[in-house]
Amino acid sequence: MTDTSTTIDGRALRAWLHEFARRVAENSDHLTALDSEIGDADHGSNMHRGMAAVVAAIDADAGTEPGPLLKLVGRTLVSTVGGAAGPLYGTLFLRMAATAGDAGPLDAAGFAKALRAGLEGVAARGRTEIGDKTMVDALAPAVDALEARLAAGAAPATALAAAAAAAAAGRDATAGRIARKGRASYLGERSIGHQDPGSASATLLVEAAAAALGTGADGQA
């Protein structure tokens, strides 16, 4: 089946966010363990607190449009997570919200466009480039893969699966790099050999999209 039309509405986005929250909760200790090696040992607990607040907020919100929902997510993360992750993940969703606008449900290309804007927001807020050993190292290849597969006519589920694989590969590659941003950069060469926790949580975000939107968005797939 090569049908690339799909509908990503508030219900699908809620499924994505619930799945991301579930994966963050499941991996909270792992994320904190990664952060304790090269950071300040709070990434898992911070993201867990933030996503629990997001789940509560979106469950209490009856809206169905992607734009306002994504804005609610961004504002909730900014006001609950703190650290570097709060402004970065908050900016990601706020930029997605601005791109989604009030135009109603997104198609897969619209979702990719919003994710691209979110990635650019993260890079600008963190003054980060790919290779700095941050969440951008997972997000950038994921967005690239998503856009490329959709442009080539792949089904949304296939494109999202490719994006998740690209994110994981980007995440794994951070282990070999010297950190140039955040606390890990203070360690210089001592940061080599440790996976970046931000790239690990960002990979969960994309994997959650593949799991929740890949099937849900395709309806039957």
Add this chain to the structure above:
Amino acid sequence: MRKFLNDPGEAVRDSLVGLAAAHPGVLRYDTANGIVVRADGPVPGKVGVVSGGGSGCEPLHTGFVGHGMLDAAAPGQVFSSPVPDQIIAATHAADAGAGVLHVVKNFTGEVMNFEMAAELAAIDGAVVETVVVNDDVAVLDTPGTAGRRGLGATVLVEKLAGAAAERGQPLDAVAGVARRVVHRARSFGVGLSSCTPPVAGRPIFTLPDGEIELGIGISGEPGRRRVPMRSARELAALIVSEVLTDLAPTPGAPVLAMLSGMGGTPSSELHLLYGEVDRCLRDAGVEPVRRIVGNFITSLEQSGAALTVLELDDELISLWDAPVHTAALRWGM
């Protein structure tokens, strides 16, 4: 982990409830906004001085709220910066119409959250100046890093800019004092153990017997190098050398020396180390005309110490000597 705790997730809030109970005339804990404010603030016509950062570094920042220092502090979770909502609330609580100075330590999360807060507070009409503190000589200040961390100089900025604000100086002058302190202060820290954040429940790292971390920050993370333990005399020489090489003070200059424990080193050891540091400073040709030894900027119960040296001038000496009344620093009133 054996700590005085109820729910680890509520450790910061519970601690601030206690801080407010212990210092009712000095500060107030605004539980709704999660911030600590001066009991008698905002002071009409005075520039507001606001700071904030991850909790776990007490008495920084909440212990420095009061007359002559901070008007409000935004405490984040342990070792995690506050969120913009808290910083905005602190900014408004400190704003008496003369503008507000944000004192921000150069940590990625703190810089980003203060940046978002300043943007949002400005929309509400607040006039905010920001000074970023980056005094840690252990971190290379190159484009390939997040830049030097803000360490002990933060305490000195809060005291000296706070005194300038208390004197009624305008925002640009208060910010000028803060920037002068940042420009002329350097710090270097040594860790003898890890610490245990309440939520994590276990030490951040483990040190083999007889090894220490050089160039630590204030959130329990490892330092720049791990080396064998050595005598206090040798350590003092190393720390002073690291700081002065970078500061390059004017020969014979009067300096302020702050030796801050990391939270887990007894006063006797800190003073033992200070004796060595004082001698090293004099041997190196600078004179500590003001000095302060104790726990001022810490990492929970980590053992260790950090030296901050500030090259002084007459105005900075006078601002340092000005009255202050906070939970952690009090003199002259």
